[in-house]
Each structure stands twice: as C-alpha cells, then as structure tokens.
Amino acid sequence: MAIHPLASPLSRPASPEQTGGRRIGVLLSHGFTGSPASIKPWGEALAARGYGVEVPRLPGHGTSWQELNRTTWDDWYAELDRAFDRLARESDEVVVGGLSMGGALALQLAADRGEALRGLVLVNPAVATTRKDVLALPVLKWVVPSLPGIANDIKKPGGEEHGYLRTPLKATHSMMRHWRLLREDLVRITVPVLLFKSAVDHVVDPSSLEIIKARISSRDFTERSLEESFHVATLDNDAPTIFEESAAFVARVTS
Template sequence: MERREVMNGAEEIRFEGNEVGILVSHGFTGTTQSMKLLAEAYAREGYTVYCPRLKGHGTSPEDMEATTHEDWVNSVEEAYRWLRDRCSKIFVVGLSMGGTLALYMASKHRDIAGVIPINAAVDIPALASSAGAKERFLDAIGSDIKNPEIVELAYDRTPVRSIGELVNLMDKVKDRLDEIHCPIMVFVSDEDHVVPPHNSEVVFESVFSEHKEIIHLENSYHVATLDLDQDMIIERSLEFFQTYTNTK
C-alpha cells in the first residue's frame, strides 16, 4: 500500500523534559496542529510532552478509512509507553475523540496521575445514524471555531466507516468511566456544534474520581484548544499538573 505524505503541520510532537510526562491527543479527522500550542506551553514549563499523530490522521481520508478505533488506541498507547520509559508521573490531555482516548487511558492505567478531557465524545446518538449512511464520505466536521481568524488543519471529508469506529470507541469508553479514579478536570464549551455539551456532564457524573472539576468555556466552540479560551485552558491545566504532581 502506498504511503501518503503527512500534511505540513500534522507531524507528531515530542519534547523531552523532566520526569513529569504529558500525553496529548488530537481528535477525530484532526491533527496535532489543534494541540500544538498546548504542547508547546507544557514543554516551556519543563514537562516531557508527546502528542502522537493518530494512525490514519494527517494524511488522507482514505488512510483514515482503513484504520480502526483499536489503531487509534494503539497510537496513544505507544505514546504512553514512550513517556513511561522517561517519566515517573504521567497526565493525559485530549480534545474531542482525543478526550475520549484520554479517558480510556485513565480507565486502563491506574498509574496515570490525572486526566483532562476537552469536549470529549462519549454519547452522540446522531452519529449512529450517520454511520449507516450509504455514501463513502460525508462532509467535513473540522474547524468548529468561534474565532474567525483561526482554521483547524483537518480532513475535508469524513469517512463513514470511521464514524462507525468512533461510535464503537465511545460505547467502549462510556462503559469504562466508572473505572476512572484519578483527578479529572473537564473542559466543556457551552456552544459546540460537533459534540453536544451533555457529553461532558456524562463524564463528570460517571467517573469515580475523588477530585473532579468541570470548567465551562463561554467563548469557544468545539475546537477550544485553538479558540478564544485557549489561554485559560493552558493556565488551568498547568495548575492542575502542578497540584497533582505534588501529591502521591
């Protein structure tokens, strides 16, 4: 199979720093571009950061169509292992499906020190009907951003087969939310045209974390990491890392 080139700006992001690792995950049909400014901000504070390019992303919709949700899980698992070799504590941060993957990791790896899902997807009934569409591709879902000056680097089409894989992943993670016990900070945009804000409420209510907080973003749409609340997300997540790095 011919290997397609990675889009400029969609490459994986890695910074080697101290013994605290931050695993950062982008979302469905998106790229590392949506998480780059967060990753760089974390690295400036000395953290070791890895934002992988999820398999099938950042190249072509046809590549994505050939991958499964297990492939996406494996992408973050590989990043986790890289961080585990270098770090004594690991936090996980993710946007949209990246948030779903972050929740999965927190449910599976009890050594994860904390998780920050941003507009994570766990329950979107309308997606199931889209997964049954007869077309091969549907319209793009990227770039749901309030700031008119910013554009997300994402696919211009959405593979129908991949929507089915996302539904499978959401179902799996929703069933595992009660396995999450680590500290959690949930970011949710009050207006989101991709993932209904109710998803974040489900996450917040379902996890068994003793320390949990939900933060409402009033000035961002779905891709909040590129939107007008970006600075607040960075500031609050850095406070979260500092707080839970200093606790056992």
C-alpha cells in the same frame, strides 16, 4: 501517503530543573479527523513550563480522509498506548489529556492504566451523541464513503485546525461503536480530572459531559466552562485559559 507539514507529531523533553528535579510528562491526543496541529500550541505551552510533552499523530490522520477510513479505534488507541509507555519510561509521573475523540481515548487509557497516570485533562471530550442519523451508520458506511467534515469549529476569526473536509463513515462507525464500551468503563476511572467544556460546541453535544459526570468515579473532578470558544477550544479564544489551568493542574496532581 504524504503527511501535512503541520500534522507531524510533537515531542519535547522534560526540563526537571523547572519542575523541582522531577521529570513530569504530559501526553496529549488530538481528535477525530484532526491532527497534532490542533493541540501543538497547548503542548508547547506545557513544554515551556518544563514538562516533557508528547503529541502523537493518530493513524489515518494528517494525510487523507480515505486513509482514515481504513483505520479503526483500535489503531488510534494502540498509538496512544504506545506513546504513553514511551513517555512513562522517561518520566516520574505522567498526565494525559485530549481534545474531542482524543479525550475519549484518554479516558479509555485512564480506565485501563489506573493510577499509572496521575490525572486527566479533557477538552470537549466525545463519548456519545444524541443525533439520530448515526443509527444508519452500519448500513450507510457501505453506501456513502464520507459526509461533510466537522473541522474548524472555531469562534476566533482566522482559526484553522487543518482537519479533513470530509468525515469518513467507516471510521466514524468504529469510533461510535467503541463509545459504548468506553461508557461502561468510565466507572473504573479514579484519577483527578480537569474538564473544559465550550458553552457553544457544534460538534459534541452536552450528552457526553452529562454521561462522564454521572459515571466517572473520580472524586477530584473540576469542570470549567469556556464561554468564548467553540469545539476546537485549544486554538480558540479560551486557549490561554486551557494552557494556564492545565499547567497548574499538572503541577498539583504530580506534586
């Protein structure tokens, strides 16, 4: 299956001469039906500050929604887990971040790996939904393969994340089924967290933020509201804020 040119992974080596002689790594995950294209500018901004950056392409993404429908949460998480191991071998400290479902995967990694990572940077993370129609997914996914896509929720004119125009339902059900397990694991997360939430988000409703704040055990928790961006904030008007504040967060938690 051909991979979209902009969906290729991003890998940048650390420049310890910019970070006090230490190799600091940052692992970033894109969201559901998206691709590395949605967070590459974020990764490049961090790399410019000397951080080693890895942005993997999750299985089934950047190709076709049909291929995504043949993958599951376990496939996506395994790819992020492998990327973390590779980056950890090359780094003195690692911080993990993610957009949307990528934020959920990052949360799961933090729950599983504990203080092997130094912090989390989350942008509109998704761990729940209040939509009632998802209750039909266990049956609907066998009848209807896909529904209209969720890509390009961007306020900035001309924004394009190069995501799928269709949302595959078997893959969607896999993601939402694992949300339940993740919500139970949130209590195990103790590392510092910087969370960005768009004031207007047409993809992830406020329930995710409420659950994360209520259940996470991290005492070092900072929430930032993005007033000029929709869901894909890493490509939107507030992207410079995300880049600057996440770089400062990485520097602080790895000092």
